[in-house]
Amino acid sequence: MSAIPRDHPIIVFDGMCVMCTANARFVLKHDRAGRFRLTAMQGDVGAQIMRDAGLDPLDPESFVLIDVPEPGEEMGRVWMNSDAVLHMWAQLGWPWRAGALFKVIPRAIRDPLYKLIARNRYKWFGKREECWVPTPEQKRWIL
Secondary structure, eight states: TTTTSSSSSEEEEEEBBBBHHHHHHHHHHHHOOOEEEEETTTTTHHHHHHHHHTTOTSSSSEEEEOOOOOTSSSSSSEHHHHHHHHHHHHHHHHGGGGGGGGGGGGHHHHHHHHHHHOOOOOHOOOBBOOOOOTTTTTTGGGG
16 A cells, blocks of 8 residues: 555545445535545555455445554554444544444444445445546545
8 A cells, every 4th residue: 555645544435336425525525624535446546445455346345444554554444334434423523423422333233234235225325327526626635
């Protein structure tokens, strides 16, 4: 991951998924601190991050959030499934930070629900013909 900027947490999302791109736009709108950078797993940067995290970018099971690495680390902590969603919400500020309270629900319950939605995301929410393209104002947050 040496050529990929690592100074901000990175969200890797499915740029073909209607729900996933809606989440990316939500983050861009509500990340007032400019904390996150986003990349679609269909692009070179996103695909490389997915591979570095041990995931297949052609068969995504989850969106991925990578924290900024600690000194000496090659890659920061990798968050997946419901943990990624809750970690993201916790960093967005109020009122979105309150969504992190769902961590009280055991992962054994949260993750199967997350995976059910992930497996059916195209059927339930739709699939784009082309990868989502950010507006010119949003491009500075996209890798």
